[in-house]
Amino acid sequence: MTATSPAEGHRYRIGDLCKEFDVTPRTVRYYESCGILRPERRGQARIFNEGDRVRLRLALRGRRLGFSLGEVREMLDLYDQEGGEVAQLERTLAYGRQKIAELEERRREAEEALKELETWQHLLTRRLQEARGTKAGDERAKGDGKHGRA
C-alpha cells in the first residue's frame, strides 16, 4: 500500500521530516541506509513521500518501544507483502503473530511498571506531607500556595 499508491500527495525534503519529528538529518539518512526509508532522488537530493513519512513515524515509535532498527525494518516490510506464495505468506503471518505477542508483552510490562511507580509515588507523597507537618508552618508558608494538591 504505502509504497505503491499511484500519485502520492506531498513531497518532503529531509529538513521537513527532521523538524516534524525532531530528529537530525543523520538519523534520516541512517534509516535510509537500513532500508526503512526509500526516498526518490532529484539529482542528489532525497525526495520523501507520504509513505516515507509514515514509516519514519512508525520507526521512531518502534525504537521507543525498545525494538532494534532491524526489527523495525522487518515489521515495516510486512506491509509490503503483496501476495506471493502461500508458504511465504504463512511465514510472514507467523512472524507477525510473534511481534504481536511481543507488543502485548511490552504493554503489560509498561502497565506493571506504571502501577509500581504510582504506588511508590503515593508513599512518597505521604512522606512529604509528614515532613511538611513536622517542619510545621515554615515550609507551607513559603513553598505552597499554588500547588493545590497534585
Place this chain on the structure above:
Amino acid sequence: MTATSPAEGHRYRIGDLCKEFDVTPRTVRYYESCGILRPERRGQARIFNEGDRVRLRLALRGRRLGFSLGEVREMLDLYDQEGGEVAQLERTLAYGRQKIAELEERRREAEEALKELETWQHLLTRRLQEARGTKAGDERAKGDGKHGRA
C-alpha cells in the same frame, strides 16, 4: 524498602540469578558496575539478596521498555529515598511524575502499534485465503481442517 529490610531472606549466587532471568554473568556484573545491583561480598564472591533480585527483574523490564540503564538506575533509586529534605522529596516526586508520563506514553504507543499490526494481519490472512482458494483444493486438503475460518 528493598535495600533496607532487616534480615532479608534468601541469598543468591550469580549463577542463580543468571538462570532465573536468562542473562549472563557479564550482564549481572555490568549492572553492578552501573549501581543497579549492590551485592555483598563473601571474600571475592558476590552474594545477592532478595532486593537485588527484585532490582534485576525491574531493570530487565526497563530495558525491554527502551529505557537506558542510567534511567533504570534513577528509577530504582526512587525507592531508596528515605525521607530527607522537603526540597529533595519534591524533586524526586517531580522526576517520578515525569517517568510515569513516559510510561503512559510507552503503553499508548504499544497499543497503537498493536492495533496496526493486527489490522495488517487480518488483511494478510484474507489474502492468504484467497491465494489458497485460487490454488483450489490442493492446499485446503492438507493444510486446513482446524482453522475454521478466521
Place this chain on the structure above:
DNA sequence: TATGACGTTTACGTAAGCGTCAATCGTTGC
C-alpha cells in the same frame, strides 16, 4: 555575483551494553 541556507558524500568517532577470552581463586566431592 556572492552569500546564506540547505543539501550531499565520505569517513572517522563515540557511548551504551554487553561478549569473549585468559588467568586465577575457592569450595566441594571423592
Place this chain on the structure above:
DNA sequence: GCAACGATTGACGCTTACGTAAACGTCATA
C-alpha cells in the same frame, strides 16, 4: 590431595545507532 566446577578480575572486542567534521553542490535572494 586433587580434579572439577563455578566464580572472579582485567582487558580487549563488537554491534547498534547515531554524532561530527570536512569538503563540496545547488538554489534563492540581496
